[in-house]
Amino acid sequence: MQYAERIRRLESEGAFAVLAKAKQMEREGKSIVHLQIGEPDFDTPRNITEAAYKALLEGHTHYAPSGGIPEVREVVAEEFRKTRKVDVSADNVIIFPGCKPVIFAAIMALVEDGDEVIVPNPGYPTYRSVTRFLGAKPVPVPLREEHDFRFSLDEFRSLITSKTRVIILNSPENPTGGVLTEEDLEGIYRVAVENDLWIITDEIYSRLVYDGEFKSILSVPGALERTVAVDGMSKTYAMTGWRLGYGVMPKEMADYLFTFAINNFSSTATFAQYAIVEALTGPQDEVNKMVEQFRKRRDVIVDGLNAIDGITCLKPQGAFYVFPNITGTGLKSKEFADLMLEQAGVACLSGTSFGQYGEDYVRFSYANSIENIEEALRRIKKTLAGIKV
Numbered sequence: 001m002q003y004a005e006r007i008r009r010l011e012s013e014g015a016f017a018v019l020a021k022a023k024q025m026e027r028e029g030k031s032i033v034h035l036q037i038g039e040p041d042f043d044t045p046r047n048i049t050e051a052a053y054k055a056l057l058e059g060h061t062h063y064a065p066s067g068g069i070p071e072v073r074e075v076v077a078e079e080f081r082k083t084r085k086v087d088v089s090a091d092n093v094i095i096f097p098g099c100k101p102v103i104f105a106a107i108m109a110l111v112e113d114g115d116e117v118i119v120p121n122p123g124y125p126t127y128r129s130v131t132r133f134l135g136a137k138p139v140p141v142p143l144r145e146e147h148d149f150r151f152s153l154d155e156f157r158s159l160i161t162s163k164t165r166v167i168i169l170n171s172p173e174n175p176t177g178g179v180l181t182e183e184d185l186e187g188i189y190r191v192a193v194e195n196d197l198w199i200i201t202d203e204i205y206s207r208l209v210y211d212g213e214f215k216s217i218l219s220v221p222g223a224l225e226r227t228v229a230v231d232g233m234s235k236t237y238a239m240t241g242w243r244l245g246y247g248v249m250p251k252e253m254a255d256y257l258f259t260f261a262i263n264n265f266s267s268t269a270t271f272a273q274y275a276i277v278e279a280l281t282g283p284q285d286e287v288n289k290m291v292e293q294f295r296k297r298r299d300v301i302v303d304g305l306n307a308i309d310g311i312t313c314l315k316p317q318g319a320f321y322v323f324p325n326i327t328g329t330g331l332k333s334k335e336f337a338d339l340m341l342e343q344a345g346v347a348c349l350s351g352t353s354f355g356q357y358g359e360d361y362v363r364f365s366y367a368n369s370i371e372n373i374e375e376a377l378r379r380i381k382k383t384l385a386g387i388k389v
């Protein structure tokens, strides 16, 4: 049977492939420490689960308006007014089943065949995969270790052509944990205006910043008219399985995505949307505790990796990933990741699964307990000592 050519343009994610292999090894009796997973190991805070349960019992089990329940959109607008200092209302907000569908729909609404989208590299694979799927061309902007995994404005400028339509930002970043500064964001906005570009800013790790404060490009005066900002419940509130995300954007764009939702999934689960209200307006103690735990784990893994011969690791400012440089081991990143899984029983991702500028690096997620992280560090050290010539 025949399939459309475009379906072959979609890529899978390294994390899912490694997870499948690691699970198979576990079934065969091997012990694996999972440092490949991009999701919090905590449970959803109970007050949030109870809010959704209550909504279910109250009968919120029917279709909702396709762009989200108006009251929930207003709560998200208020969150953005507070945290991004931007004047938005419910009309600027859409609620979708996760950040990923917002990213997909936003790229789809903005590119024509042959257009170019500048994507961070190493970066979240979905950006390049969806861009290609939609008939446009992803153009990688390198994030370099010597620049704290932020990109240089000159390099960004040099990649712009008459076909460039969009720049995608992700800060704090997956996989490097890099965070863009206020100065970076102001510069990026100026270049976007000069070249009439749209900005998609994936801010899913906005609450996971350990040093300094989170900054959004939406806070730059005027940015809203050309920006789609994406955030959601998955990482901050340990709610990956709930599938709840939202986008803040110009009203015209929100209206288009509303119509897209009508044609695609009708609405995000109605009772689940009430969990957003509780998450954003209820007590934040659980989130603060999780962030503190992540900070401790970050310090343990960074110090531990730097104590291993052949590895050097910057201390990332955000998200829950470290992206150590492994050139000193003499291994390429895929070889390193394979060796760790097969010999050390430590699952991690090759830097190249995030693009070509990820060569010489690997990604470890520290969304795991300190005991497991310490066990992984012991195994990595022992395995590398064994291959030393």
Ligand SMILES: Cc1ncc(COP(=O)(O)O)c(C=O)c1O
Binding pocket: 038, 097, 098, 099, 100, 101, 124, 170, 174, 202, 204, 232, 233, 234, 240, 244, 245
């Ligand atoms: C940068 C980034 N954006 C988006 C997502 C997906 O978010 P959601 O679960 O809300 O679809 C992830 C998950 O790993 C991510 O790392």
